[in-house]
Amino acid sequence: MNWITNYVRPKIRALVTKPDVPENLWEKCPSCSQMIFHRELESNLRVCPHCGYHMRISARRRLEMLFDEGAFKTIELPEVPLDPLRFRDRKRYTDRLREAQAKNDGDEAIIVAHGTLGGHPTVIAVFNFAFMGGSMGIAVGEGLLAAARLAALQEAALIVIPASGGARMQEGILSLMQMPRSVAAVEIVKEAGLPYIVVLTDPTTGGVSASFAMLGDVALAEPGAIIGFAGQRVIEETIRESLPDGFQRAEYLLEHGMVDMVVTRAEMRETLARILGLLRDKVPSAEVVTLPVGDEGAPEDEPEPEIPPLPAEEGSDVRT
Known part of the structure; x- marks a missing residue:
């Protein structure tokens, strides 16, 4: 009797009884209908890895x-x-x-x-x-x-x-x-x-x-x-x-x-x-280097360009 109770009956029960599987292990993507494992979905911030749908x-x-x-x-x-x-x-x-x-x-x-x-x-x-x-x-x-x-x-x-x-x-x-x-x-x-x-x-x-x-x-x-x-x-x-x-x-x-x-x-x-x-952020992203006027390396003042004289018109008293 113990052999039937302890061995045979559990074997028969295991054959006819459906295993308890949590319903939330897999989730279906509303966009592409792919089944996604819940841990993979959570690690991907609930974004479908197949189509990129944001749940x-x-x-x-x-x-x-x-x-x-x-x-x-x-x-x-x-x-x-x-x-x-x-x-x-x-x-x-x-x-x-x-x-x-x-x-x-x-x-x-x-x-x-x-x-x-x-x-x-x-x-x-x-x-x-x-x-x-x-x-x-x-x-x-x-x-x-x-x-x-x-x-x-x-x-x-x-x-x-x-x-x-x-x-x-x-x-x-x-x-x-x-x-x-x-x-x-x-x-x-x-x-x-x-x-x-x-x-x-x-x-x-x-x-x-x-x-x-x-x-x-x-x-x-x-x-x-x-x-x-x-x-x-x-x-x-x-x-x-x-x-x-x-x-x-x-x-x-x-x-x-x-x-x-x-x-x-x-x-x-x-x-x-x-x-x-x-x-x-108020601080500039790059260092700004300024050179004081008169020090070495400062750009020299460029000479002012000469302005040519205007040509005299005929009949004018202007002489160059």
């Missing part, structure tokens, strides 16, 4: 990727009313907020952190698309204002990385008011004479693209990112025309002068550090 990345992972040695400090966002309109559709707005907070590392769709980037003091406000589509409500507007004030206080550059579908419908007109408030946040930084850089990621649409996202001193974008106000289908139905290929993609906007550079995720930190160095 969405968490807000904290992006902060670790940009700050020097991945070290940064986050700030606590100002308190705001949770449900000012007592909104309810299929669920209460407060229930949606609790679900989003439980699934994400953060209480809102924006995280504000400060540290150094390329040795320069920097404040970064990054959106988390996984939190209700990165929608911009009162808390996001307060977060952008807090980031701008912190940058002005620390005399640091401000980098904003939006990933949003636009305004948050559950807050109605109050969410739309965050558009001018975010513009006011940008003005705080610019009046202080500090750099304001925007890194446009997929997607940057709606009221976000119509406000602070297009006001950067330098506008960068990730490859293939959707950037625009209304969706392509809505535009086509409105104007009753087909839009060109690649419309609202980062590369299309680069060709038409809407963004300054399209930068891959692997090169983003180095590019931002170089831009900050150009904007913030």
Whole structure:
């Protein structure tokens, strides 16, 4: 009996039982449909190694990727009313907020952190698309204002990385008011004479693209990112025309002068550090040597050229 229990039964169970394989070991690329091992994908910063498609990345992972040695400090966002309109559709707005907070590392769709980037003091406000589509409500507007004030206080550059579908419908007109408030946040930084850089990621649409996202001193974008106000289908139905290929993609906007550079995720930190160095370093990059007048090696004064006399006209009393 022991032989059947200890040997035969486990063999039979092993034949008929499927092994427990974690479901998140492989991920399918939305662009080329290739299966990618999760460790390879994470080591490649969630960029497909086959086609270069840039998948969405968490807000904290992006902060670790940009700050020097991945070290940064986050700030606590100002308190705001949770449900000012007592909104309810299929669920209460407060229930949606609790679900989003439980699934994400953060209480809102924006995280504000400060540290150094390329040795320069920097404040970064990054959106988390996984939190209700990165929608911009009162808390996001307060977060952008807090980031701008912190940058002005620390005399640091401000980098904003939006990933949003636009305004948050559950807050109605109050969410739309965050558009001018975010513009006011940008003005705080610019009046202080500090750099304001925007890194446009997929997607940057709606009221976000119509406000602070297009006001950067330098506008960068990730490859293939959707950037625009209304969706392509809505535009086509409105104007009753087909839009060109690649419309609202980062590369299309680069060709038409809407963004300054399209930068891959692997090169983003180095590019931002170089831009900050150009904007913030006051020391000339090369040594300037000046020679005092009169010392050896100084260029001698060249003699003034002789001016020939003017020829006399006929009938004139002028004689040379």
